[in-house]
Amino acid sequence: MNIFIKDILTVLPDGIKTCSVYVSDGVIKSVTTEPEGFVFDKTIFGNGKLLMPGLINAHTHAPMTILRNCADDLLFDDWLFGRILPLEDKLTGYDIYWGTMLAVMEMLRSGTTSFIDMYYFMDDLVRAVEETGIRAVLSRGLMGDAGAPGARDNRLKEALDAIERHKGHTRIDFMLAPHAPYTCDEGYQRTIAQEAKRLGLPIKTHLSEGLVEMETIRTQYGCTPVELMDKTGLLTDTTVAAHCVQVNDSEIALFAERGVTVVTNPVSNLKVANGVAPIPKMLKAGVKVALGTDGAASNNTLNMFRELAVLTLIHKGVNHDALAVTAEEGFRVATKGGAIAMGRNDLGEIKPGNIADLVILNLDCPNMQPINNPLSALAYSANGSEVETVMVGGKILMENREFPHIDTERVYHEVSKICTKIGTR
Numbered sequence: 098m099n100i101f102i103k104d105i106l107t108v109l110p111d112g113i114k115t116c117s118v119y120v121s122d123g124v125i126k127s128v129t130t131e132p133e134g135f136v137f138d139k140t141i142f143g144n145g146k147l148l149m150p151g152l153i154n155a156h157t158h159a160p161m162t163i164l165r166n167c168a169d170d171l172l173f174d175d176w177l178f179g180r181i182l183p184l185e186d187k188l189t190g191y192d193i194y195w196g197t198m199l200a201v202m203e204m205l206r207s208g209t210t211s212f213i214d215m216y217y218f219m220d221d222l223v224r225a226v227e228e229t230g231i232r233a234v235l236s237r238g239l240m241g242d243a244g245a246p247g248a249r250d251n252r253l254k255e256a257l258d259a260i261e262r263h264k265g266h267t268r269i270d271f272m273l274a275p276h277a278p279y280t281c282d283e284g285y286q287r288t289i290a291q292e293a294k295r296l297g298l299p300i301k302t303h304l305s306e307g308l309v310e311m312e313t314i315r316t317q318y319g320c321t322p323v324e325l326m327d328k329t330g331l332l333t334d335t336t337v338a339a340h341c342v343q344v345n346d347s348e349i350a351l352f353a354e355r356g357v358t359v360v361t362n363p364v365s366n367l368k369v370a371n372g373v374a375p376i377p378k379m380l381k382a383g384v385k386v387a388l389g390t391d392g393a394a395s396n397n398t399l400n401m402f403r404e405l406a407v408l409t410l411i412h413k414g415v416n417h418d419a420l421a422v423t424a425e426e427g428f429r430v431a432t433k434g435g436a437i438a439m440g441r442n443d444l445g446e447i448k449p450g451n452i453a454d455l456v457i458l459n460l461d462c463p464n465m466q467p468i469n470n471p472l473s474a475l476a477y478s479a480n481g482s483e484v485e486t487v488m489v490g491g492k493i494l495m496e497n498r499e500f501p502h503i504d505t506e507r508v509y510h511e512v513s514k515i516c517t518k519i520g521t522r
């Protein structure tokens with residue numbers, strides 16, 4: 098299918114300008130110049146609209162939409178061990194599928210075209226991603242035995258089997274995901290690092306998120322979580338580490354040296370009272386940084402526009418520095434930064450040859466007018482409600498805020514039933 102997006106204000110790698118974009122068979126064929134012999138099946142008129150690369154949510158747990166607004170105003174450890182893990186024990190693959198469908202609706206509606214996920218019931222996650230048309234990198238969260246001998250080996254086998262079953266999918270990639278330093282002991286971390294190396298799989302993990310984690314690892318191993326993961330071989334140039342709130346300068350230098358991508362989740366870190374990650378220092382040190390919402394149980398949305406606003410605001414206040422993370426830097430982190438986290442150089446920017454994961458915003462809304470500086474508008478004024486049309490790989494997944502391929506009423510109904518079953522409502 099060929100799509101002609103005519104005369105639209107477009108976020109390009111080198112700035113913002115009005116141009117026409119030509120999409121052919123899922124790829125951005127040309128920007129500005131009409132390709133020879135281009136016959137289009139569909140025209141989108143760009144008047145009053147803005148075209149941007151899709152946002153990339155580089156750390157989330159999609160099915161946790163089910164647990165939205167049921168574990169709030171709790172410190173991280175009370176939130177995770179006291180409330181979330183016992184509820185997750187009640188979830189089935191059926192629940193995971195519907196929770197993911199709801200998550201995909203929310204992400205598309207707010208301009209996200211790709212997400213990096215860590216959860217379980219991989220087949221059900223794959224099915225939701227397949228059916229909705231969104232792009233994803235999936236991983237099965239790996240935790241140690243915790244009183245159930247052999248459980249960790251089973252989880253690793255389950256992860257590897259799922260990857261084998263679903264490999265070669267055009268829109269889904271996989272990572273191996275040790276959940277966190279405090280849920281995977283040293284031996285398990287080494288095993289996972291070896292398997293990842295053997296199979297050429299990237300690593301996904303939570304790292305240095307909260308103070309209790311720092312204390313736990315210090316007591317158990319006499320080092321920091323970052324030092325432990327480096328020792329076990331988990332910090333590589335394809336590692337994607339979420340949070341990294343409690344890190345010092347030498348650990349930031351280590352991230353840069355190893356080529357680790359840090360995914361910052363400012364709203365989740367604020368909500369469960371874990372603090373603020375030193376992102377400006379990381380950017381200065383040349384660390385690869387991406388942006389994520391974390392799950393809907395600790396945010397409580399999957400809205401990357403809100404995340405972008407908080408990313409660009411909070412570091413100014415904390416550092417008394419109005420340039421700490423600029424609108425331009427924040428937008429890049431939320432798009433190209435996510436593409437780098439995914440290991441993709443054909444996403445995150447609008448340029449010829451890249452995959453057409455595109456988002457169109459309607460600028461005819463009060464909070465976006467007047468359009469003096471479009472990048473400022475995206476970082477500081479937009480809230481996601483401006484997103485009108487979304488395509489992934491050139492396929493339109495949302496048009497005029499409607500989902501042609503999703504039965505939205507059914508999704509709300511099924512998720513509501515699940516909440517009644519597990520007792521969150």
Ligand code: NI
Nearest residue numbers: 303339391392
């Ligand atoms: Ni997380």
